[in-house]
Amino acid sequence: VLGALDRVNIVPQEVSVSPRQAVQFNVIAYDTNGVRLFDVIAAWEVLNPAAGTIDDLGFFIAGAKPGAFTDVIRVRVRVLQSGQGGR
Secondary structure (H helix, E strand, C coil): CCCCCEEEEECCCCCCCCCCEEEEEEEEECCCCCCCECCCEEEEEECCCEEEEEEECEEEEEEECCCCCCCCCEEEEEEECCCCHHH
């Protein structure tokens, strides 16, 4: 029996990219028992548009101007309930 969503790891946690370079972020979710959850949906968001853009799959493309941006990617993760189906 799977427990409730407990923690999420983002891979990679830190990146350094050149302007217009791309990187793929992934979510690894675990329940309260430490069991990996696979039926999760991640909603990605860039908090500072100058940093770049990110799509629904965590594919990030850096902005056109170089700069140091910290804590600009946010992800909200939820577990699919049975019967909801995947995307």
